[in-house]
Amino acid sequence: MKKEQLKELNRWFEQGDHQKIIDEIVALPDTDIDYELTGHLIRAYNNIDDYDKAIRLLLSVQDQGKEDSLWHFRLGYAYYYSGRAWEALQQFEIAYQLNPADKQANNFVQMSKKSLASQMKKEDTPDPVITSSQKYFPSPDAEPLLPFVWVDHADSVSLILNVGSYKNKIFAERADEGFEGNGYDWGSLAAVFIEEIMPELAVQIQFDPEASMFCAYSTDGEALERFALGFKAACEDDTLIRDLFSRAELD
Numbered sequence: 445m446k447k448e449q450l451k452e453l454n455r456w457f458e459q460g461d462h463q464k465i466i467d468e469i470v471a472l473p474d475t476d477i478d479y480e481l482t483g484h485l486i487r488a489y490n491n492i493d494d495y496d497k498a499i500r501l502l503l504s505v506q507d508q509g510k511e512d513s514l515w516h517f518r519l520g521y522a523y524y525y526s527g528r529a530w531e532a533l534q535q536f537e538i539a540y541q542l543n544p545a546d547k548q549a550n551n552f553v554q555m556s557k558k559s560l561a562s563q564m565k566k567e568d569t570p571d572p573v574i575t576s577s578q579k580y581f582p583s584p585d586a587e588p589l590l591p592f593v594w595v596d597h598a599d600s601v602s603l604i605l606n607v608g609s610y611k612n613k614i615f616a617e618r619a620d621e622g623f624e625g626n627g628y629d630w631g632s633l634a635a636v637f638i639e640e641i642m643p644e645l646a647v648q649i650q651f652d653p654e655a656s657m658f659c660a661y662s663t664d665g666e667a668l669e670r671f672a673l674g675f676k677a678a679c680e681d682d683t684l685i686r687d688l689f690s691r692a693e694l695d
Contacts, residue, residue: 627653
């Protein structure tokens with residue numbers, strides 16, 4: 445049944461019947477809508493320009509999609525056509541890193557860079573550092589860093605985390621103070637870690653969090669790798685990370 449259903453969904457996609465795909469999937473019981481069907485629904489919403497619904501659905505399955513290049517591509521696509529070029533660029537970078545054979549993802553990297561540069565010029569602000577997938581520093585082994593993701597840029601490197609599923613209980617312990625576990629909260633936690641555990645890296649490591657994403661970056665690849673491995677190890681030590689978080693300040 446599932447095989448025939450997917451075949452029909454793909455046929456409707458090729459015919460451009462995106463609303464028919466949406467109607468078919470949303471009519472199913474929630475228990476029947478798995479990650480694969482959710483992907484078809486997201487694609488359909490993107491294709492009828494309902495990017496808000498696509499983004500909400502994508503974020504609802506972000507734990508399953510964190511290592512799926514297609515998930516990152518679809519999120520980047522929704523961000524891009526919502527006018528959120530910086531967030532789109534981050535997602536397309538990850539999609540291309542996870543699947544270097546995806547030429548379309550790389551094309552959207554370039555398109556997002558141009559869009560971002562255009563936006564910044566309109567705002568009459570200095571041009572940002574424009575990223576690309578060119579490697580200049582050997583990337584560390586990805587496995588020990590998960591769910592953090594390492595991203596190479598033209599003249600810098602980044603460590604990112606799509607927030608919402610990792611270490612939520614830690615942040616929940618201070619929810620009454622306003623902590624939500626968003627990217628800014630992770631930035632506050634990382635700042636305490638740097639100050640107390642690796643103060644020698646304070647100059648090299650910068651933070652640029654968003655609501656849905658934590659981001660640390662540096663022009664020094666070795667420094668960021670040291671931070672990445674140390675911070676991930678701290679996060680896995682509940683006693684240590686709780687102690688550090690107890691001194692984090694709400695941004």
